[in-house]
Amino acid sequence: MTNSQLDRLINLEFHKRRNWLSQPVGYYKDKRWYPSKNEKQKCCNNINTLSLKTHCRTKRHIKNLLKQNRLTEIEDEIEHLYELDYPTKHLTTIALLTQEAIEITETL
Numbered sequence: 001m002t003n004s005q006l007d008r009l010i011n012l013e014f015h016k017r018r019n020w021l022s023q024p025v026g027y028y029k030d031k032r033w034y035p036s037k038n039e040k041q042k043c044c045n046n047i048n049t050l051s052l053k054t055h056c057r058t059k060r061h062i063k064n065l066l067k068q069n070r071l072t073e074i075e076d077e078i079e080h081l082y083e084l085d086y087p088t089k090h091l092t093t094i095a096l097l098t099q100e101a102i103e104i105t106e107t108l
Protein backbone atom coordinates (compact mmCIF):
# COMPACT_ATOMS: atom_id res chain seq x y z
CA MET A 1 0.00 0.00 0.00
CA THR A 2 1.41 3.42 -0.90
CA ASN A 3 1.34 6.41 1.44
CA SER A 4 -1.32 8.09 -0.69
CA GLN A 5 -3.50 4.95 -0.58
CA LEU A 6 -3.24 4.96 3.20
CA ASP A 7 -4.03 8.71 3.26
CA ARG A 8 -7.11 8.02 1.15
CA LEU A 9 -8.27 5.34 3.60
CA ILE A 10 -7.72 7.77 6.50
CA ASN A 11 -9.74 10.49 4.74
CA LEU A 12 -12.52 8.06 3.89
CA GLU A 13 -12.82 6.79 7.46
CA PHE A 14 -12.69 10.37 8.78
CA HIS A 15 -15.54 11.33 6.43
CA LYS A 16 -17.57 8.27 7.46
CA ARG A 17 -17.10 8.86 11.19
CA ARG A 18 -17.87 12.55 10.89
CA ASN A 19 -21.12 11.71 9.12
CA TRP A 20 -22.01 8.86 11.48
CA LEU A 21 -21.71 6.28 8.71
CA SER A 22 -19.07 4.49 10.76
CA GLN A 23 -18.63 4.26 14.53
CA PRO A 24 -15.53 3.97 16.69
CA VAL A 25 -15.35 0.49 18.22
CA GLY A 26 -15.88 0.46 21.95
CA TYR A 27 -18.08 -0.49 24.86
CA TYR A 28 -20.09 1.14 27.64
CA LYS A 29 -19.22 0.72 31.30
CA ASP A 30 -21.09 2.65 34.02
CA LYS A 31 -22.83 4.67 31.26
CA ARG A 32 -19.49 5.84 29.87
CA TRP A 33 -18.02 4.91 26.53
CA TYR A 34 -14.52 3.45 26.22
CA PRO A 35 -12.61 2.51 23.07
CA SER A 36 -11.87 -1.19 22.51
CA LYS A 37 -8.31 -2.48 22.86
CA ASN A 38 -7.73 -2.13 19.10
CA GLU A 39 -9.47 1.25 18.82
CA LYS A 40 -7.47 2.81 21.66
CA GLN A 41 -4.30 4.62 20.55
CA LYS A 42 -1.62 6.63 22.34
CA CYS A 43 -3.50 9.84 21.49
CA CYS A 44 -6.45 8.70 23.64
CA ASN A 45 -4.46 8.63 26.87
CA ASN A 46 -4.98 12.21 28.00
CA ILE A 47 -8.56 12.57 26.82
CA ASN A 48 -11.34 13.01 29.37
CA THR A 49 -13.57 9.90 29.32
CA LEU A 50 -16.58 12.13 28.59
CA SER A 51 -14.97 13.25 25.31
CA LEU A 52 -13.46 9.94 24.23
CA LYS A 53 -16.11 9.02 21.68
CA THR A 54 -15.83 12.44 20.04
CA HIS A 55 -12.04 12.20 20.13
CA CYS A 56 -12.22 8.85 18.29
CA ARG A 57 -13.85 10.70 15.36
CA THR A 58 -10.96 13.15 14.96
CA LYS A 59 -8.52 13.00 12.08
CA ARG A 60 -5.58 12.68 14.48
CA HIS A 61 -7.06 9.58 16.12
CA ILE A 62 -8.14 7.94 12.85
CA LYS A 63 -4.64 8.52 11.42
CA ASN A 64 -3.06 6.77 14.38
CA LEU A 65 -5.60 3.96 14.28
CA LEU A 66 -5.29 3.18 10.56
CA LYS A 67 -1.50 3.49 10.58
CA GLN A 68 -1.33 1.11 13.53
CA ASN A 69 -3.70 -1.30 11.77
CA ARG A 70 -1.55 -1.20 8.63
CA LEU A 71 1.59 -1.90 10.70
CA THR A 72 -0.10 -4.97 12.18
CA GLU A 73 -1.13 -6.10 8.68
CA ILE A 74 2.46 -5.70 7.45
CA GLU A 75 3.81 -7.71 10.41
CA ASP A 76 1.33 -10.50 9.63
CA GLU A 77 2.20 -10.45 5.91
CA ILE A 78 5.94 -10.66 6.62
CA GLU A 79 5.41 -13.45 9.14
CA HIS A 80 3.33 -15.32 6.57
CA LEU A 81 6.03 -14.94 3.88
CA TYR A 82 8.69 -16.33 6.23
CA GLU A 83 6.50 -19.36 6.90
CA LEU A 84 6.32 -20.29 3.20
CA ASP A 85 8.52 -23.08 1.82
CA TYR A 86 10.98 -20.79 0.09
CA PRO A 87 10.99 -17.49 1.99
CA THR A 88 14.09 -16.34 0.06
CA LYS A 89 11.87 -16.05 -3.04
CA HIS A 90 10.01 -13.26 -1.27
CA LEU A 91 12.92 -11.15 -0.04
CA THR A 92 12.02 -8.26 -2.36
CA THR A 93 8.43 -8.20 -1.07
CA ILE A 94 9.67 -8.47 2.53
CA ALA A 95 12.07 -5.56 1.92
CA LEU A 96 9.27 -3.42 0.42
CA LEU A 97 6.92 -4.19 3.31
CA THR A 98 9.68 -3.42 5.81
CA GLN A 99 10.36 -0.09 4.08
CA GLU A 100 6.64 0.75 4.19
CA ALA A 101 6.53 -0.08 7.92
CA ILE A 102 9.55 2.17 8.58
CA GLU A 103 7.91 5.06 6.70
CA ILE A 104 4.64 4.64 8.63
CA THR A 105 6.48 4.44 11.95
CA GLU A 106 8.33 7.69 11.16
CA THR A 107 4.99 9.52 10.86
CA LEU A 108 3.45 8.11 14.05
Ligand SMILES: [Zn+2]
Nearest residue numbers: 041043044061
Ligand atom coordinates in the same frame (compact mmCIF):
# COMPACT_ATOMS: atom_id res chain seq x y z
ZN1 LIG B 1 -7.06 8.54 20.13
